Amino acid sequence: MTTITRRGLGALSVAGAGLAGPWHPARAQAAGTIKLGFTTALTGPFNEFGEGIRRGAELAVGEANRQGGILGRQVELAEVLDDQLVPDRAVQNMRRILDNQEIAGLMCPSGSGPSLAIVDMVVADGRPIINPQAQTPSIIYPDGADKPPRPNVFSVAISNTVEAEKLAIVLAGYRRIGIVHESTGYGVTGAELVKQAVLAQRPDARLTMESYNQRAQDMTAQLVRVQRARAEAMLVIGLGADFAVIRRNMSRLNINLALFGTSGAVTVPYLAGAGDLVVGTKAASYIVLGRRPMPAATRTFVDLYRAAYGTDRWYGPDAANPLISLANTVGSGYDCIGLMMDAIRRAGSTEKGAIIGALNATKDYPGASVASISFTPQQHTALRPEDLGIYQMLKRDDRVVLELLE
Template sequence: MQSRIVLGLTTAALVSAVLAACGSPDQDSSDRAGKAASEASATTIRLGSVLPLTGRSNHSGESMRNGAQLAVDELNAAGGVLGKQIELVTADDACDPGTAVSAAQDIVKDGIAVSVGGYCSSAVVPTLRIFRDAGIPMVIAQANSTDLTEPGYDSVFLICGTVGAEAVFAVDRIHRLGGSRLAVVHDGTSFSLTLADSSVAEAKRTKTLTITDEIKLSQGAPDYERIAQTVISGKADTVYFTGYYAEANQLIKDLRAQGFRGRIVVGDGATDGPLLNDLTTAQSTGVYGTALLFPELMPTLKEWSARYKAAFGTSPGPSTVEAYDAVQVAVDAIRRAGSSEPSAIRQALTTTDTTVVSGEVSFRADGTRTVPTFLLLRAEDQAFVLDALTDAN
């Protein structure tokens, strides 16, 4: 299923956070993109956001759309940028690579100046070339697989820290929690696999954890009992699952049902969603997560969270801040460039040095953020709380 929406200025809906890879676009393609953006409207500047608005990850996509919309609405209320209002174009990728390609092609035709979406890395990766060939830079809010930087494009900028940085954080915190024997489970998709590989490599580099198993599960399977049995037979005391929350929920249930009583740690793709909603206290005890920003758990984001709740009637969840910040970073580049031409925006993004809700933002030469933030969460019944080891030195 695919949908595409061009939102009016007053409702301005969505611009998700992730400008995923554009390489050195040729001048002709950049000029064509700039011309399309100019023709779209003489009084507006269009931003494009491809998100999972349907499918198993729609909860996260909708949250990101809200975060991006809040940024756009606030910017427009303050006068917009370069004397123009900001218009948001959204498209649904359902976290599916094929659907994502069609969605990206559609919003390119809508004359966007910059891309600010992206949740599932596996869906973002195949769109990199599409945006690059169109000369459109990408500010990627949520996706953070190292596959996004692998092509070496010079117009992809990541709001979140990469899986490599998350793996370093995860291995250190699992060790500090008392883990010594680690089973790593992934789902084979870009984000999940690269986080798993990076975690295994970091454990071996530091020699702090013994890897008992590396296991791939199938997304959407009815149960993971065999995987649970493999983990138990390998005598792991900790499991690190690097996939998404639907599979994480079932894996936790099956691990506990098979008698595993050790720690279960999930990556940021699983903390970003209703992972704990139907777990019992016995199932969720000992569950942790390596995560990106959780506004409701961070006192420094109290005022921003209040603005979000006033706008949407609900508290902001994971991914909302990153989507908001992706829009802010993109508009900051437009303002500094003094132009809505994609090539000028790309150049301005390379010299970004600004402070947004998530903190200071600047980018390395490869487009990764210089100072990423990760949290260690701990499950208490059906909610996550911030664990004291988040800020361990």
């Protein structure tokens, strides 16, 4: 298990120095810092998500500290641990984090499996936690969306329910549809919700469902079955590295159909792994980075990221047009920590009940990934269908770009 802390990584000293000059951890400790913590996939095959939300968290904390901190105190990421998207490691890490009674607020891991593994222990503990990326609805609503949410669990992630509703609008234009999904809770739940949403709009649709295991290196059998079903379009529900394998397999098998992906799939590993084969792929993702002009809070976030990291693999090579996945990775971590600090500020306290009360009263918070975030005691998810856009990958000036279609 890899442990990343301020002492080991200098997380906030990096963010603070890059944005606001020297910032010394010892001085912050002496003043009594407000401590936050989380576990996420910092290394391993899916670290584009975990490392991304870590960077977003650091940017949010660095910005807050540059402006004087919260309640007159500096903010510290006291525990940032690596679970490699492995549920058992996430549980071990969260136990360690919860043992630190000074930590006031938490962030969920970067995937549905780890988040589902830790959520009950966090609910029992009672401290507030915000979900940046995990899409399985039961993380927030264990008994269904028409029942109360977990009292201390909030989310800025793209819920499978909302994503399914958005994707169904475009998929319903086809009668025969293949859905190829990973065998995790995220993939299984997402596939079923898309199926229901498509059939609600087009009862005569014929859907072929195929699953695969994460990191599988050949999807020939699943793709052949989709082809035999005479699918006109196919949706992939999974992560970018696996989507790249699927796209390369499609090319080898000479399978040509309308190709769609979820937000989790259309990330840097898909672009890197499939190259120009990605051209023509359509996907649902956060709409804010595709809008011109960007919302003010999104523009501020983009500028902060570029100043700290430049045009790297998360931002993309084009300074004027950051990758859409920047919102789904770095932006979601930035918003989680920003919302937690905003709630502590409005509560005037780091007591868990006060923070949860303030989160429940969040109204029109300007986020980086979601333009306007509101929570109530009954509504703990920030994202609505209108916060998603449908993008298409195009080749322009020898570079793959994503163009917002709707």
